[in-house]
Amino acid sequence: MRIALIGIGKIANYQMQAITHTEGIQLVDAHDLDPVKAEELPGSVTFYDNLDILLKRSKADAFLISTPTNSHFEVAMKVIEADRVAIVEKPLCTNQEQMDALMTAARTRKLPLYTAFHPSYGREVDWWREQREAQNFDVGRLIGFESCFADPYFMDGKLTLGAVGKAGAWIDSGASSLSILARLINPGSCLIDPDTLALVDGRMTAIPDLKCAQVQGLGIYRFKAGGHNGYGMVDTNWTLGKNYKTTRLWYENGVIELDHAKEYGRLRLAGQEELVFNLATDKPRLVNHYCGVFANLTEMHAQGEDNKELTEVLHRLLFAAMRS
Ligand SMILES: NC(=O)c1ccc[n+]([C@@H]2O[C@H](COP(=O)([O-])OP(=O)(O)OC[C@H]3O[C@@H](n4cnc5c(N)ncnc54)[C@H](O)[C@@H]3O)[C@@H](O)[C@H]2O)c1
Known part of the structure; x- marks a missing residue:
């Protein structure tokens, strides 16, 4: 290609x-x-x-x-x-x-x-999908999630250079987080059924004189996994002054914490010692992300496919939180 x-x-x-x-x-x-x-x-x-x-x-x-x-x-x-x-x-x-x-x-x-939903191809995301598909850990049913994407793009009342080219905390990172959740809630598939994830509420913080749509954005979602409803939160923030990108998935028997900035997984199962898995390679994490994107893209291209449907579902969830 x-x-x-x-x-x-x-x-x-x-x-x-x-x-x-x-x-x-x-x-x-x-x-x-x-x-x-x-x-x-x-x-x-x-x-x-x-x-x-x-x-x-x-x-x-x-x-x-x-x-x-x-x-x-x-x-x-x-x-x-x-x-x-x-x-x-x-x-x-x-x-x-x-x-x-x-x-x-x-x-x-x-x-x-x-x-190109590149954050969803983080090595820690692929790794947890593999663990779920192989049923390597008895985590039980998914009952909740929390995903935080923070970048230090608003400091001393101004946007920093990192914000150049980005539209806003929610538009930029909400898309990242939702694309990761789509691959984690549905480990067997790259698609997400529109009924699987639905918006409950959205809260955005905009500062009038700043050239960005929002410096903070939060979305609360309802999801369906294994026939049951669960609830989760996506929290994006440029005001915390740090690069912090983590998704926690709570299951009946424990919690997995995926660190998207450091590329690791931390598993805490009830009654067992915490396990930490380092998934980083010698390549920068964004190169790892794009290796996943290009592998998926070349495969889809060979089959005459694309990801319009996934794009529509994820962006609808993203924009609905902005209007809420
Ligand atoms: N930097 C990151 O870490 C990062 C991570 C993920 C996603 N992104 C996304 O990637 C996109 C680009 O971000 P970036 O950080 O590389 O931005 P950037 O500002 O570093 O680069 C953008 C480039 O596009 C060029 N450009 C601007 N308008 C153009 C136009 N109309 N036609 C052709 N060229 C044009 C600019 O000259 C510049 O070279 C954004 O959507 C951003 O959200 C960036």
């Missing part, structure tokens, strides 16, 4: 590393509004400073969009309207109307549309 990159910023660097580690995928072309970014590309990649020319001339099978979040909609629509395949860094866009328009445009042209 041949890929072209649109937006050569911080995340593109990890994507390029992951491409070199993934069989069956090759980076052929790239575009950025800033021509200086061409220097970050390997010699084999052709740089275009004009998106229209890239879309006309490139032999790429798909175009991976990693521009600032607020521009995802406009750039993705341009790719689709050129009859080319868009792969979009999560979140796909910033509101329901934009998502509906992108889905309609892609479906009308019978084009695949894929969102």
Whole structure:
């Protein structure tokens, strides 16, 4: 599968590393509004400073969009309207109307549309799915979850450089957390039934003079696992002053804590000693994430599939919390 990159910023660097580690995928072309970014590309990649020319001339099978979040909609629509395949860094866009328009445009042209939910391919997430599928631990039924995604992007009353390109705490990290939960609540599948997860309430904190949609966002969800209802919370926060990304899943017989920043799992089963599993590798965690994305993408591409349905379910849950 041949890929072209649109937006050569911080995340593109990890994507390029992951491409070199993934069989069956090759980076052929790239575009950025800033021509200086061409220097970050390997010699084999052709740089275009004009998106229209890239879309006309490139032999790429798909175009991976990693521009600032607020521009995802406009750039993705341009790719689709050129009859080319868009792969979009999560979140796909910033509101329901934009998502509906992108889905309609892609479906009308019978084009695949894929969102790169890279945090859901964290090694700690894959590891716990494997443990559940193999039934290696007798944890019992899932009864609740709590997921916290905190980044130090709001300090001394201002946004820090880390927030550049991100739309807001909830839009950015809510999408990450929900995509992780979708893979954990349903360990046997990559899809999530819309009935499996539903919004109960959402609470967002916006600061009027700041160029971001929210500095904090919280969603309370009801889920269904094994025929029973459970409740969980997704908490995203730029004001805590730290990088802290953890999901806890409470089961009848214990709790698993997955640390997405440090790539480890900590299992506490009733009456047993705590077990800690270090899943980190010599590669940066974002490279590990993108290795998972590209493996999934190449497999879907080979079968003529995409992840539109998952994208719609997760973004509906995301946007519903913002409107709540
Ligand atoms: N940095 C991270 O750790 C990280 C992690 C996960 C997801 N993301 C997501 O990836 C996306 C990009 O983030 P980033 O941190 O790489 O941003 P960045 O600011 O480092 O890079 C964005 C690049 O896009 C270019 N650009 C801007 N508008 C463009 C346009 N309309 N057309 C073409 N190029 C354009 C900029 O010149 C820049 O080189 C965002 O949606 C962000 O939420 C970033």
